[in-house]
Amino acid sequence: xxxxxxxxxxxxxxxxxxxxxxxxxxxxxxxxxxxxxxxxxxxxxxxxxxxxxxxxxxxxxxxxxxxxxxxxxxxxxxxxxxxxxxxxxxxxxxxxxxxxxxxxxxxxxxxxxxxxxxxxxxxxxxxxxxxxxxxxxxxxxxxxxxxxxxxxxxxxxxxxxxxxxxxxxxxxxxxxxxxxxxxxxxxxxxxxxxxxxxxxxxxxxxxxxxxxxxxxxxxxxxxxxxxxxxxxxxxxxxxxxxxxxxxxxxxxxxxxxxxxxxxxxxxxxxxxxxxxxxxxxxxxxxxxxxxxxxxxxxxxxxxxxxxxxxxxxxxxxxxxxxxxxxxxxxxxxxxxxxxxxxxxxxxxxxxxxxxxxxxxxxxxxxxxxxxxxxxxxxxxxxxxxxxxxxxxxxxxxxxxxxxxxxxxxxxxxxxxxxxxxxxxxxxxxxxxxxxxxxxxxxxxxxxxxxxxxxxxxxxxxxxxxxxxxxxxxxxxxxxxxxxxxxxxxxxxxxxxxxxxxxxxxxxxxxxxxxxxxxxxxxxxxxxxxxxxxxxxxxxxxxxxxxxxxxxxxxxxxxxxxxxxxxxxxxxxxxxxxxxxxxxxxxxxxxxxxxxxxxxxxxxxxxxxxxxxxxxxxxxxxxxxxxxxxxxxxxxxxxxxxxxxxxxxxxxxxxxxxxxxxxxxxxxxxxxxxxxxxxxxxxxxxxxxxxxxxxxxxxxxxxxxxxxxxxxxxxxxxxxxxxxxxxxxxxxxxxx
Ligand code: GCW
Numbered sequence: 001x002x003x004x005x006x007x008x009x010x011x012x013x014x015x016x017x018x019x020x021x022x023x024x025x026x027x028x029x030x031x032x033x034x035x036x037x038x039x040x041x042x043x044x045x046x047x048x049x050x051x052x053x054x055x056x057x058x059x060x061x062x063x064x065x066x067x068x069x070x071x072x073x074x075x076x077x078x079x080x081x082x083x084x085x086x087x088x089x090x091x092x093x094x095x096x097x098x099x100x101x102x103x104x105x106x107x108x109x110x111x112x113x114x115x116x117x118x119x120x121x122x123x124x125x126x127x128x129x130x131x132x133x134x135x136x137x138x139x140x141x142x143x144x145x146x147x148x149x150x151x152x153x154x155x156x157x158x159x160x161x162x163x164x165x166x167x168x169x170x171x172x173x174x175x176x177x178x179x180x181x182x183x184x185x186x187x188x189x190x191x192x193x194x195x196x197x198x199x200x201x202x203x204x205x206x207x208x209x210x211x212x213x214x215x216x217x218x219x220x221x222x223x224x225x226x227x228x229x230x231x232x233x234x235x236x237x238x239x240x241x242x243x244x245x246x247x248x249x250x251x252x253x254x255x256x257x258x259x260x261x262x263x264x265x266x267x268x269x270x271x272x273x274x275x276x277x278x279x280x281x282x283x284x285x286x287x288x289x290x291x292x293x294x295x296x297x298x299x300x301x302x303x304x305x306x307x308x309x310x311x312x313x314x315x316x317x318x319x320x321x322x323x324x325x326x327x328x329x330x331x332x333x334x335x336x337x338x339x340x341x342x343x344x345x346x347x348x349x350x351x352x353x354x355x356x357x358x359x360x361x362x363x364x365x366x367x368x369x370x371x372x373x374x375x376x377x378x379x380x381x382x383x384x385x386x387x388x389x390x391x392x393x394x395x396x397x398x399x400x401x402x403x404x405x406x407x408x409x410x411x412x413x414x415x416x417x418x419x420x421x422x423x424x425x426x427x428x429x430x431x432x433x434x435x436x437x438x439x440x441x442x443x444x445x446x447x448x449x450x451x452x453x454x455x456x457x458x459x460x461x462x463x464x465x466x467x468x469x470x471x472x473x474x475x476x477x478x479x480x481x482x483x484x485x486x487x488x489x490x491x492x493x494x495x496x497x498x499x500x501x502x503x504x505x506x507x508x509x510x511x512x513x514x515x516x517x518x519x520x521x522x523x524x525x526x527x528x529x530x531x532x533x534x535x536x537x538x539x540x541x542x543x544x545x546x547x548x549x550x551x552x553x554x555x556x557x558x559x560x561x562x563x564x565x566x567x568x569x570x571x572x573x574x575x576x577x578x579x580x581x582x583x584x585x586x587x588x589x590x591x592x593x594x595x596x597x598x599x600x601x602x603x604x605x606x607x608x609x610x611x612x613x614x615x616x617x618x619x620x621x622x623x624x625x626x627x628x629x630x631x632x633x634x635x636x637x638x639x640x641x642x643x644x645x646x647x648x649x650x651x652x653x654x655x656x657x658x659x660x661x662x663x664x665x666x667x668x669x670x671x672x673x674x675x676x677x678x679x680x681x682x683x684x685x686x687x688x689x690x691x692x693x694x695x696x697x698x699x700x701x702x703x704x705x706x707x708x709x710x711x712x713x714x715x716x717x718x719x720x721x722x723x724x725x726x727x728x729x730x731x732x733x734x735x
Pocket of ligand 1: 241319
C-alpha cells in the first residue's frame with residue numbers, strides 16, 4: 001500500500017458497507033443455489049441430494065429403520081444402495097435394525113432371506129425371478145413398508161423403485177405396487193474396441209480399461225452396474241460387433257471375468273461379440289466353416305473355457321457377413337448354420353447367441369433395405385432354441401426416422417430381439433439435445449398387422465404375439481469415459497429411457513422423461529413441465545432439420561457428421577445419400593412401391609397397402625416409399641418443395657425455442673450443467689442451420705425452384721457447403 005494516501009473514516013465506512021453488501025449478496029446467491037450446487041453429471045439419476053425439508057420430514061416419518069439381510073453380494077449391494085440413497089434424500093443416516101420396533105420399518109428381502117417377509121405369506125407367483133412388490137403393511141403392530149421379491153435381484157430392483165418414488169416426490173404412505181420385467185434380456189451393446197476407442201462413441205474413450213484389467217477393478221465399474229440395475233438392464237455386451245478375435249484369448253477372458261465379478265451382484269451378465277473367423281485367428285484352424293467338426297469342437301472347448309471363468313456368462317453377439325465381417329456364407333452356409341453352431345457350444349451352459357440381422361451384402365443392386373428380410377425370412381424356424389435374431393428397429397440403419405423393420409411379425413417361429421441405437425450416430429452425436437424416447441416408442445408401438453390389428457412391434461419384442469419366453473431388447477450404448485458418462489447430461493436420458501422401455505415396452509416416453517428430469521434436476525413443476533416438453537419435441541426437431549418427410553441417410557460420408565446430400569462417392573452406391581433420396585429435376589424420393597423396388601411388399605397386406613398408397617401414406621414416410629414431383633400437392637395444400645423447406649425451417653426454429661426454454665430455467669439448475677446445456681444448444685442451433693441450409697442449397701440446385709415466400713435463403717453457397725470436410729471425427733474408423 002506504500003504511496004497511497006491514507007483514507008479517511010468515511011471512505012473506510014463506505015468500503016465496509018460495500019463489502020458487507022457483496023458478502024450478503026454472495027450469501028444469498030449460495031442460499032438460492034443451495035439445491036443447485038455445481039454438478040458434473042457423474043451421479044446420473046442416482047444423485048440422492050437432500051429433499052426439501054418439508055418433504056423429507058414426511059418421508060422420515062414413514063422410513064425410520066431398515067431391516068435388511070446382508071448375506072449374499074446382492075443383498076449387500078441392495079442394503080448399501082438404500083442406506084446411501086435414503087441417507088442422502090432424507091438428510092440423515094438410517095439405522096439398521098433386526099426387528100420392527102417402531103412405526104416406519106422398511107423391511108426388504110425374499111421369503112428365504114427374511115423371516116418377516118416369509119411370515120406375510122405374500123402371493124408373489126406373478127413376479128418371477130426379477131419382479132418385486134412394495135407394500136405398506138403392519139408388522140408387530142407397527143406400520144411398515146416391505147420390498148419383497150422371489151429372488152435377491154427382484155428385491156434390488158424394488159429398492160431402486162422405492163428410491164425413485166422418493167426421488168420423484170411420490171407419496172409413500174399407502175403403497176401397493178408390483179412390477180416385473182416384460183422382456184427377458186435387457187442388454188447394452190458396447191461398440192468398444194480393445195484399444196480403448198469406441199465405434200460411434202461420442203463420450204470419450206471406452207470405460208473398460210482392458211490394459212489394467214483384471215488387476216484393477218475401477219470403482220466406476222460398480223457405478224456402471226448400479227446405474228444399469230436401477231433401470232433393470234441385466235446384460236452387457238462388452239465389445240464392438242466389429243469384433244477383435246483377441247477377446248476370445250484366455251488373457252482377455254480373465255479381464256472379462258473380472259468385470260463379470262463386479263457386475264454379478266447387480267444382476268448383470270456379460271456377453272461378448274465374437275468374430276466368426278475366430279477359430280482361424282485364435283484357434284489356428286484352417287477354416288471357420290460352421291459345419292466342420294473341428295470348428296464345432298473349437299467353439300465347444302472355447303465355451304467350456306469361458307464358463308469355467310464366468311459361470312453365468314450370457315453368450316455371444318455376432319455380426320456376420322455384414323459390412324466386411326466374416327460369416328457362414330464364406331463357406332456356402334446359411335446364417336442359421338452359423339448361429340446354430342455357436343448356439344450348440346453355448347447350450348450346455350445356458351448361454352444364448354444373439355445373431356444380427358443387419359446384413360445387406362447378398363445381392364448388391366437390390367434395394368438395400370430389402371436385403372435383410374429377403375435373407376432371414378426364409379430361415380424362420382431354422383434357428384436353435386437359444387438363438388435370438390437381433391433386428392434393428394428400422395430396415396435401414398438407425399436413421400432419425402424409419403418405418404418399422406418388416407422382420408417384426410414376419411418370423412413367428414424365431415425369437416427376435418430388437419436393437420436400438422442409444423448413441424446418436426445419426427442424431428447429432430454428443431451435442432444435440434435429442435431425447436430418443438419418442439423414437440423408441442414410435443418403433444415399439446407400430447402395428448405390424450401380421451396377426452390382425454394390434455400386432456404391435458412391442459408384442460413381438462415382449463414375446464406375447466407368438467408365445468416366446470426368450471425375449472430381448474438391445475441398445476447400442478452411449479457410454480464412455482467422460483465424467484458425465486454420455487457426453488452430455490441430456491444424453492443420459494437416452495440410456496435411461498432405453499432401460500425403462502426394455503423393462504416394459506409399453507411405458508410412455510413422456511412419463512419416463514418426467515421421471516428422469518425429476519431425478520436428474522428438480523421436482524419443481526415449473527421446471528419439470530417445460531423441460532419434458534422440450535425433450536419430447538426434440539426428436540421431431542432433429543428429423544425436421546436433418547431428414548424430413550421420410551428422407552434418410554443424408555449424412556456425411558463414413559463419419560456421418562453433418563449434411564452431405566450430394567455425396568455419390570461410393571465405394572458402394574447404397575452407402576451414399578444420392579442413392580437414398582434419388583432427387584432429380586422432376587422430383588425426389590425412393591419409389592418402393594410395386595413400380596419401384598416393391599419393398600412395401602415385405603409388410604403385411606394392410607400395412608403394405610397403406611404405405612403404397614399416396615392417399616394413405618403418412619407424410620412422415622412419404623419420401624421413404626414414394627418418388628414424387630416437386631410440385632406434388634401435400635395434405636397441407638403446399639407443394640412438396642415448399643413443404644420440405646418449411647420442415648427444414650421448423651427444425652431450426654424448434655432448436656431456437658429449446659434455447660429460449662432453457663434460458664428461462666437458469667435459476668433451477670446448477671451453473672455447471674446449465675452452462676454446458678446452453679453451450680451445446682448453441683452448437684445444435686449452428687449445426688441445425690447448417691443442415692437446413694446445405695440441404696436446401698443442394699436440392700434447389702437440382703430443381704431450380706424458388707424458396708417459398710418469407711423463407712430465408714441459405715447463408716452460403718452450395719459450393720461452400722460442399723467444400724467443408726472433416727478429419728478426426730469422433731467415433732469413426734475403427735474397423
Ligand atoms: O450404422 C452402422 C454404423 C457402423 C456399425 C454398423 C452396425 C458397428 O455406421 O459403425 O458397425 O451400423 O450396426 O453393424
